[in-house]
Amino acid sequence: MYANLSLTGVDGPGSSNIDGLDAGTSQFGRVLLYLQTLSADQMIWSYENDPGTREIQRNIWNADDPIILGMFGRSHVTIAFANNFLRETTDAKLTERNVSANTKAEIANYRAEARLLRAMSYYYMMDLFGQANFATEEDAINAQPQAYDRKQLFDFVEAELIAIESDLKDPMQNEHGRADKGVSWMILAKMYLNAEVYIGEAKYTESLEACKKIIAGGYALATEYSHNFMADNDVNSANSEIIFPLISDGTYTQNYGPTTVMINGEVGSIEENGAALGVGAGGWGGALRVRKQFAELFNDGIYSNDTRNTLISGTRSIEITDISDKDQGYVIEKYSNAKSTGSFGVDQTFVDTDFPLFRLADVYLMYVEAQLRGASGASETDGINYINSLRTRANNPQNNLSFSDLSLDFILDERSRELHWEAHRRQDLIRYGKFTGGSYNWAWKGNGTNGIALPAHMDLYPIPSASIASNPNLTQNAGY
Structure with a gap:
């Protein structure tokens, strides 16, 4: 179960244990990153001949997209x-x-832990597709599963996570990379924060209570922001902040997962900055850049020395008018295969850097957002301290905000500055009503250079055609 979150097969990085899916379009963390981040306003992938990527990043996907099938199948x-x-x-x-x-x-x-990982898979199905093949250990192997809708999935995941709590290890008491109570509370906090989207009910107080449990669990912010995204983030100060990682190891888990993709992809076509990142000097030659709207979140002078601002502009234009022109658009150096001690990961392609699926900084931001959305039981003192602690760590001079300075729009922007490229952005924009529709457009949204409105049905991905063919109990989502 844990291996399935990092590997695609048992015969090396190019192998796949799922018929019909290749390693590049079915690694769990990578397809999650594509569906939650590449589809939104932070990331552009240069090589649009890679199956499915063009459709995801231009928001023109359909039920035959291999990345969508990869996520559905892998989960x-x-x-x-x-x-x-x-x-x-x-x-x-x-x-x-x-x-x-x-x-x-x-x-x-x-x-x-097995029940938690199953619940987490159903959580992602609920979020991305609003539907899933539903089966438990009580169902016979190879029996045709039922199809559960969003409300049924929400109720099941909530009940499961509550039921298993006493059998999970306490926060930070399990082996690195294995789940504990903190992971369970994190999934609940996220479910409750998005409950209005999922089931039409506000559950912000429940989200806040789950955040409180996590915060009381002994986690602490890494001493430096960059430690969360380095090759030794399993043992450096990030070990106290990362609540649940997807394991990456250059020797034992060679795969084309999210950190391998991002670190090799961060190497610019002009800069050839791979040596500093711990991969080949040329990396993947400008595979990844950022969209204008994300870069502009750091425009204000107070973000010039903010350690979360790893943008490289150089002679580059902030605009990307031609996705295939790798010299357009800023590049970024958030993730690296370097260690906090000064050395590098063991391999120059397959990185040692774990992907931080859940971390404490996200909990601080969720706490304040739930508070601003009306949760009871919140402390303004605690809330502003959480925000200021993130900005203090980031070396942001505006780290003495008062609670009256905060707004929901500020939190959305701060979530992007703090959590970019961590597979949260689509979910955040949907919760704010800004993913579909035209109230907020970004470069290449809807396949328009400057962005165009998306129809509301695209808040959900389609059920893959192959999945419907194998289980007629599934029904295609509206609009597809």
């Missing part, structure tokens, strides 16, 4: 692995196999 494989693990570790089966009492106690933790 359901995690669910299938979890179900089978749970079938094989019942009390009856363990007793039949003469498993000791001590091992049974350990397996109780494992089972809770």
Whole structure:
């Protein structure tokens, strides 16, 4: 189950254990990054002949897009692995196999983690597709699954995470890369924050309460922002901030996952800055750049020395009028295969840098957003301290804001400055009513150079045609 979040197959980075999906369009973290970030206002991918990327970043996708199928398929494989693990570790089966009492106690933790990873997969299905094939360990293997809608998925994930809490290890008490109570609370906090989108009900107080649990769990901000995105983020100060990573290791988990893609892709076509990032000097030759609207979030002079501002402009234009022209648009150096100690990861292509799927900075921002949206039980003192702590760490001189300075629009912009390229942006824009429609347009939104309005049905991705063909209980989302 954990391997399925990092690897695509067991025969090296080019292998895939899912028929019909290749390694490049089905690695979990990579397709999540594409669907949540490449589809929005922060990132541009230069090589549009890569299957599915053109359609995702221009918002012209359809039900046959391989990246969409990759996300749907990869997540359901995690669910299938979890179900089978749970079938094989019942009390009856363990007793039949003469498993000791001590091992049974350990397996109780494992089972809770399996249920959590299954719930996380259903959470992403709910968010991205509003629908999923639904099966648990109670269903027979290869039985045709039911199709659950958003409300059914919301209710299941919520109930599961609450039910398993006592069997999960306490925050920061599990092995690196394995889930604990903090991960469970994080998924609940995000579900509740987006509940109006998912089920039409406001649950901001519940989101705030989940954030409080995480904050009380012993996590702490990394001493430097950059530590969260370096090759030793499993052992440097980021180890106290990252709540759940997707593991990346240049020797043992070679794959084309999000950090390998981003670090090689950050190398500019002009700059050839790969050596400083711990990959080949030329990297992937300008594969990734940022869109104008993201770069402009750092325009104000107070962000000139903000450590979250890793933009490189040089002689580049901020505009990208031709996506294939890799010399247009700013590049960025957020992630690296360098270590905080000065050395580099073991491989110059496949990086050692874990992907921070969930981290404490996000919790601070969710706390304040829930507070501004009317959650009860919040403290203005705590809320402003959380915001100022992020800006203090970022070396931003405006780190003494008062609560009256905060607004929802400020939080949305601050989420982009703090959490860019971490697979949150589409979800954030939808929650703010700015992903579809025309109230906020960005470069190449809807395939227009300066952006055009998107129809409301694109707040959900289509159910892949291949998935509907294999399970007629699924129905295509409206508009596709």
